[in-house]
Amino acid sequence: MTVYLYYGEDSYSLNQRIDYLVNQNVHAQWRAFNYVKLSGNEKNIATKVFTEVMTLPFGEGNKIIHTDSDSLIGSLSNEDNNQELENQLSRIPSSNILLITGNKKPDSRRTVVKTILKYAQQEEFTLVPSWDKKGIVNLIGKYAAIHQVKLTPDVTDYLAEAIGNNAARANSEFAKLAVYTSGKIISIEEVKQLVGNHNTDYIKLTIAMLRNHPILAILQVSKLLDNNEHPLKIVATLTSIFRTWLITKAGIETKLSDTKIVEIAELKNPKRLYYLKDEVKFVGVQKLKNSLTLLVQLEAELKSGVDNLTSRIAEISTI
Structure with a gap:
């Protein structure tokens, strides 16, 4: 197989699979020549991709040409060129691999996509939904097996809550x-010392901010920083949560249907809306708007080198 299509929202597992494919096929000493990555910023990307993929590798090993699906398929928008595409795909040298990646499966209704799928070996990397407890427990079990760590049920439950779908x-x-552990069974007390529960910390932080408890919010921020959470990661997480709250509250006040709120808020689990409504029951839209504005401002400040994290969190907690 000379064409591979990898897609899905689990970017970590997808990138691990890419590394494995490259390491298995491209000789380390010739990697600079034989692993060619073409991005969407390239002009005439389809032409460049197929020029490279038809060129034999230098030295030892195989050659991989890696591009993203949106850019390649977007540049193949002319369906009249489909026969030419099929001819090119069928003539890729056995020493070469065309690797196409993206965060979602390409639209298989398009003719050019159908042609690519005809020649491609597909692999999907699905991100376990954050609400899928069974799926997260299975994820924990998978990595426990990979690293040969023995778990008791209470440790498994704690790690599932602490790590989530990451x-x-x-x-x-x-x-x-x-x-x-070195092969020994680890206790829940030991695990709690080694693995921090950031998810619980974030819940406590956001609720403190929402309920106007600045001192508690500052303590939770300090705890996250002590656990090596990056300030920009903290802000990104808070922004996502407050955005969802704002959409939910605004949807309630404008009498949007639950289905529409779920769609706008991009909730993967519609049942989560019930809990979101309860969380924002006594919070005004203006507070959520102002909080989101300050979080966006805080992100810009952090990126420019101004560390206002604690003071901005305190400010939001007093709105």
Whole structure:
């Protein structure tokens, strides 16, 4: 197979798979020549992709041409060129691989996509929904098995809550636990010392901000920083939560249907709306708007080197 299509929202697992494919096929000493990544910023990207993929590798090993699906398929918008596309795909040298990646599966209704799918080996990397407890427990079990860490049910439940659907963090935390346990069963007390529960910390922080408890909010921010959470990561998480709250509250006040609120808020689990409504029951739209404005301002300040994290969090908590 000379064409691979990888797609999905689990970017960590997808990138791990890319690294594996490259390491298996491209000789390390010739990687600079034989792993060619063409981005959407390139002009005439389709032409460049197929020029590269028809050119034999330098030295030892195979050659991989890596591009993103939106850019490649977008540049192949002329359906009249489909026969030419099929001819090119069918003539890719056996030493070469065309790797196409994206965060979603291309629209298979399009003729050019149908042609690509005809030649491609597909692999999907689905992100476990944050509300899917069983799926998250399975994710925890997967990385426990990879790193040969023995878990008791209470430890599994704690790690599922603490790590959530973050595959990158799961891999990192289990690598650490594997060194610590050396094959022995680890207790819940030991795990709590080694693996912080950032999800619970974020819940406490956002509720403190929403309920106007600045001192508690500052304490929670300090706790996240002590656990090596990056300030920009904290702000990004808060922005996402406050955006969802604002959409929910505005939707309620304008009497939008639950279906429409779920759509606008991009909720993957419609049942979550019930809990969101309860969280914003006694909060005004203006407070949420002002909070979101300050979070956007805080992000810009942090990116420019001004560290106003604690003071801005306190300010939002007093609106």
